[in-house]
Amino acid sequence: MSTPKPEDHIVALAGGVGGAKLADGLAHLLGDKLTVVVNTGDDFEHLGFHISPDLDTVTYTLGGVANKQQGWGLEGETWAFMEQLARFGGPAWFRLGDRDLATHAYRTERLRGGATLTQVTAELCAALGITSRLLPMSDDPVRTMIHSGERTIAFQEYFVRLACDVPVDAITYSGAERARLNPQLGALPQLQAVIVCPSNPYLSIDPILAVPGVRQWLTSLSIPIIVVSPIVGGAAIKGPAAKIMQELKAPVSAFGVAAHYRGLADGIVIDDCDRALAGEIASLGMAVHVVPTVMRSRDDRVMLAQSCLDLSRTLRNA
């Protein structure tokens, strides 16, 4: 293992929990030399609040305040608001913790006052002592929509209210065609690599890639683009990635992930248990790095982050 050179600046693309964990490992190694571009396709309005679930997950994780048991929200959370709201018959399907609510209220108030989502995200990160930069993929609204038979379902309806329990026929990103790439992406320091975190390819990464200009920007950088497979041993560590891949007739494997990113990614990090797939993946024209990828501890996050940096350096020097 080698330490990153001080001038290295890395971009990571991330969605929810898995992405946030690797971003945390990268942040530990890179600090202010890391920019995380975060999916906002699952943002929504609820009870008048602008809620950005993936931004919150990444922010709370990098801020060291994420609720580890729950997989979302804040540690030490309390639920007085939800209890009282239920007493009034208010909507209970989306759980809002008392502290978490402060994030939503602060963000909503700032947006209403004319701030951009990028500005608000920077303020929340500063309050939590985060030195890495978190950027929403766009300051414009993009909304992931699930198409199931005749139905078109807003993302949180699908993900939370329906607990992903309907088959997915197609996924679209409403508003993406009009969304502008986050302008700060054009003003980053010299970049060394792009790491696509082990987030759901369809629900977390594709919304980012759907913003006009993102793919062109990534390929124009002429630096290694490394994907970490969220599929390990034919299953997703967390969330509906495997279920959706099956429904969309993609191979539910690290190979399926690699195929999904073909033409974009230069390398992929897959888990030890998927070693047998390495040759097949390499035939797609991708460098393959086989390491333990399941992140149970903080050390695991840092180790996987280091593996990604190692692979990117190998590819840069190739």
Place this chain on the structure above:
Amino acid sequence: MSTPKPEDHIVALAGGVGGAKLADGLAHLLGDKLTVVVNTGDDFEHLGFHISPDLDTVTYTLGGVANKQQGWGLEGETWAFMEQLARFGGPAWFRLGDRDLATHAYRTERLRGGATLTQVTAELCAALGITSRLLPMSDDPVRTMIHSGERTIAFQEYFVRLACDVPVDAITYSGAERARLNPQLGALPQLQAVIVCPSNPYLSIDPILAVPGVRQWLTSLSIPIIVVSPIVGGAAIKGPAAKIMQELKAPVSAFGVAAHYRGLADGIVIDDCDRALAGEIASLGMAVHVVPTVMRSRDDRVMLAQSCLDLSRTLRNA
């Protein structure tokens, strides 16, 4: 003391804590034969919430869930939201408890969906098991404005942020001229009396009276209108009533209160300690009832309510 006849229906006008206490006593005696018309002049928008402080105080008090120590908000309240909001540098001057927030979120969401404030208030009351009817004075916005020298100050700014610590030169009720009387007031059962609760005359009762049609409606009822003095022994039990009376050059006494309501009220209930003022008040053409008016216990509330009903019956039979 006599028990109210079953057909009695009473209207009370109320603002904050003192008014809520008497309304609670009346509700104990009258149940669904009581309608409380509540001031909404101190309603405001904060963090995107529609907050109705007087409606909340009356609702919480009649629902038996008011915070007795604090004088506002809910019993057993927690403050995780405010703590976290402060961490983000969000506005801390108006304290929002975690449970209280559910009231504001529920109300705001329902109003945004097209419900009237009257409907939302009925829903909140039903959830808290309140059988008396609470009506906002109007479903249209009226905003109490404080004029101090050259400054015009929104009510909550004056009351909470400035802690009433500026002299009041005048008070106006912005929007009152366009506000429509709550339509349910025209559809009440046969009424026996109107009780003006011991709320601040300028900040709680006058906004109600400023809604076009309220004074005409009250006098057209041809039933006794009874005021309970919020000034006892030359001081207010709570809040800035005495300070404002002084600044507006009104006598700071039960006599001053009586003079304020001259031409509207038929009778006034004053405290034992103001017995010496009874003759002077009677010279204004008002019946005077002298009883203990300070409400320390639930029994005190019920006793004072009974005194008001007794006086109204005496006046009806006069």
